[in-house]
Amino acid sequence: MTSALVYDRGLTRADYIVLKNLENDIAQRRDSHSDGKFDGDWDHISSESQTEPQQGGEVDSAAKDIALLKSMRNPADAHFEPTIFVSIDDLPSRLPKSVNKLLLQPFISWARKTARYETDVVFIVHLILYFTTSVPSAILLFRNFNLLHGILHAIMQVYYVGTYTLMMHQHIHQRGVLAKKYATFDKLFPYITDPLMGHTWNSYYYHHVKHHHIEGNGPDDLSSTIRYQRDDISHFLHYVGRFFCLVWLDLPMYFARKGRWGVAVRAAGCEFGTYLFYYTMATFVNKKATIFVYIVPFLLLRLGLMAGNWGQHAFVDPDEPDSDYRSSITLVDVASNRFCFNDGYHTSHHLNPRRHWRDHPIHFLEQRKTYGKEAAILFHNIDFLMITYRLMVKDYEHLAKCMVPLGAQADLTMEGRVEFLKRLTRKFSEEDIRKKFKKQAYLHVLGWRSARATRASTGANARDKFLNENNVIHGNIDYSLRFRKLPAALPNMFRFHKTLDIITLFHKASSPASVRVSNLLKQASTSAQKSATQDAETRREPFELNITEDAPTVDQVQTILEYVGQSGASQVVKGARDDKDALKKFKENKENLLRPLTVDWSNGKAIAGDNESEILKLVNAQK
Template sequence: MTSALVYDRGLTRADYIVLKNLENDIAQRRDGHSDAKVDNDWDHVSSESRTEPQQSEETDSAAKDIALLKSMRNPADAHFEPTIFVSIDDLPSRLPKSVNKLLLQPFISWARKTARYETDVVFIVHLILYFTTSVPSAILLFRNFNLLHGILHVIMQAYYVGTYTLMMHQHIHQRGVLSKKYATFDKLFPYITDPLMGHTWNSYYYHHVKHHHVEGNGPDDLSSTVRYQRDDIFHFLHYVGRFFCLIWLDLPMYFARKGRWGVAMRAAGCEFGTYLFYYTMATFVNKKATIFVYIIPFLLLRLGLMAGNWGQHAFVDPDEPDSDYRSSITLVDVASNRFCFNDGYHTSHHLNPRRHWRDHPIHFLEQRNTYGKEAAILFHNIDFLMITYRLMVKDYDTLAKCMVPLGAQADLTMEGRVEFLKRLTRKFSEEDIRKKFKKQASPASVRVSNLLKQASTSAQKSATQDAETRREPFELNITEDAPTVDQVQTILEYVGQSGAAQVVKGARDDKDALKKFKENKENLLRPLTVDWSNGKAIAGDNESEILKLLNAQK
């Protein structure tokens, strides 16, 4: 029914903890369902998963593991461990005491103050690495090109690019990786290093943050996989080819269609500005060096980005394709999480794009029951590129062996897993898309929805919390339907006169808000979080205010 989990020696400590807890969960489920039969019918298993009661208590070992990971993440805690190198955990204990005291600790102290977050000493290390290897190497190639040097430079950049790209992934989501003191350098260094790694200026930001996370692999996402058969190599080649040939046009046109003309102009300007830079360097400086320093990394990166995104969004549930849990996957593997800053926790990232990379394993452990209930997919011992490769050769057996079952998925046989995964890679027809994809919610609404879902799940557990910190369970009702006029009137009473403009677009006061809502229900501003029992409402996605509202229910 299952295959043994593989504990790669290169796993991060957090990934090892996650896998051990999942293994314990699977064992506990089997002990509690010893008379249950294995199943090949995913519809039955999925239905069972949705109706299963939530685990009422966190195990002592899981609670301790979560507490440990949080302490290692907290600079104020005695167990705090900043990440220094991607390849080595707990570096100070591995060095001679004199080296640690005289060299490493002074560097860590400075780097903690230099980085945006004290955990991220590793970003300082990598910036030093790139500016002492990639930049000088590129300069030397332009001054005196040598073919062997050019080949070695490309190999070096290919080795760097995954870690660099995911460092920049943090940069674009967190608006930088350095402390405010170094804000100018933080803004400027990507204009030097991005082209060296194959990125065009700011395109990653515009495509990923302003576009991909808004559309969420939906039908309007330019990198969406839903219109493709995700185990067909010709569909994959079409997907990659379109991105290579047309993204320079597609992305600005996407923003123009959305009425975001300023963003469209900036996205186009950055893309064409980089092309002009390539042309200038090739024409007036050194053509051969330009090919090896800029053009080859550019081509390799774009291929890698599309192959990786294909793997990230290859498995899409045909019934709920707009669910972040069911349209993205989670990986526990060395390449994604040790060398690419927990990029494997892709579902966690889509649930909250601003979540810090060190928090992903913590979030997953705390919410793993929700992941199981929502039929999320988790693989181990395989990365996104290899998932894409296995799909291209239709090797579902390997994928099934790498799958770590969550919740009722543990009831599936290997054959059942194969059929389940095949079901998730089928192409959506235009008719399917019209029926299955709801109107796209705003990113703010998605953030609030996910926050409330997680709070509701936590409230249903009695965990290891005491009475002062435990939240009482509450009834959660998330709806896209517009409220009635009476409900809007009540909400306006909750928020007061000053809050009318936050509830209804352009409203001057309560009376004007009701008038505008009656004229057009689209004037209602979302999201709205309403506590009908206690007579309170919060407009927008102010997380701290929503948490106060929830905490008031203790």
């Protein structure tokens, strides 16, 4: 079967490089089959079957491509290229030299200092765009409504909303898109622009960061697809309808069930506050303008968000549904990656939610063999919304043509791909869910769900090794996760299991300081358990405590460095000057990690050393 990859002219340079490397991998695997025969059955697609032949030339080519992409996102490198416009690559070379020198370069220099990351000049460009088009247009509509203007305004917002939403996706995960000195504006501008694009205030943050990434399309995820037949339109309509009609209630209730009452109140307050704002603008300012400026974008966005999420999590492996590799997909396409800041790399995002958007293609290239071994799914030349549409019309043949086989998937015929994909869209019964999600606690304890990358890289025995050698201290009981049950005293309304915040101590038993921190955290965990039934305003919230002498993964170290900031790199890795140097030193020698190191994965905080007051402040913080 010959390769039929489509290289759209609109692909980003990174996506083009990714596809070329995948095409080389496919050709390399097929050349290794001397008989030229391929297996049409999906049954052999498993972690154990994913063996890859190695050829030096292809490895060298991939390494050069990875080095190129890294240099293009490194401000200290001569090849550095900030992203300026989503639609144009390498803009300076396309302009007259005088325009580039006198106008573009001074703007880029200013924007690089204004953006949170120097790569993200594009975010400054888009903020300027929204505040010079959307905001003035909305003001004019409220001052002097005109139907044609209202229709054109709504069309403009629909055109903007995808890129804006994924810019805000970076905002909520990276805690802003602007440099720290612009923190006030960074926090306030979404209260102006979010409603214009259809977002209610802060709901994206609470639903996506505080909920979806904690649950990861699992049983407690309000946007989970596992209880639906993902190619059935009636199931899809039920899925969208529930979100449309009940998310205002479901999300606060979710946090209440988890005992996170403060978050529940804030989530409800933001949602109802936005509705009150809509009512006020319609009643006291201009009803018609409110419909076109706020209500139409609101309705369309909610439909788009759920249709997109359906496509992102439509293919779920029935054997390992709690694997990030097997419950989400990767797309290499123009709409998702050029215009939506690499949103197509959804598996990479779930493995590390705080990974910078420019790093997703780099991560994928570096880990593509792991993706293959884990039977991950990758499509090209199709976006999430079109995946949802193709599923609704049961056009698996088109999806099979868009599939880029990873690892042993390259052995499948087109008919084999169709059967493989159909198997991944089946509804899970409640019995299936009870059986298949038993591993979730183990994966959460390793931290931020990116721990699944650890399991994949260290082999199937990692889970058993962890369960046998590591005990979780919960309250005053020391017991293996294999038999862990949540204490009955914890809030457990409506029979939902409680998901606790995860705190990991990277421990060194020979260090007196680390022993002190270990004892402190054990005492705090016991105290938290005893106070679980107290008034929500005064109690210390229970948490899962993982004490380990194992080293974190590179991805986890990168996340920890983001938690502590540039100034904290030297406290995490011995002798590190900055984040880049810290990662380099850690890769050279994992003993360079300074312990004790306490990490609250659920709330994005880390404390290096044995500062008792800081550790207690982290533990005692109301979540």
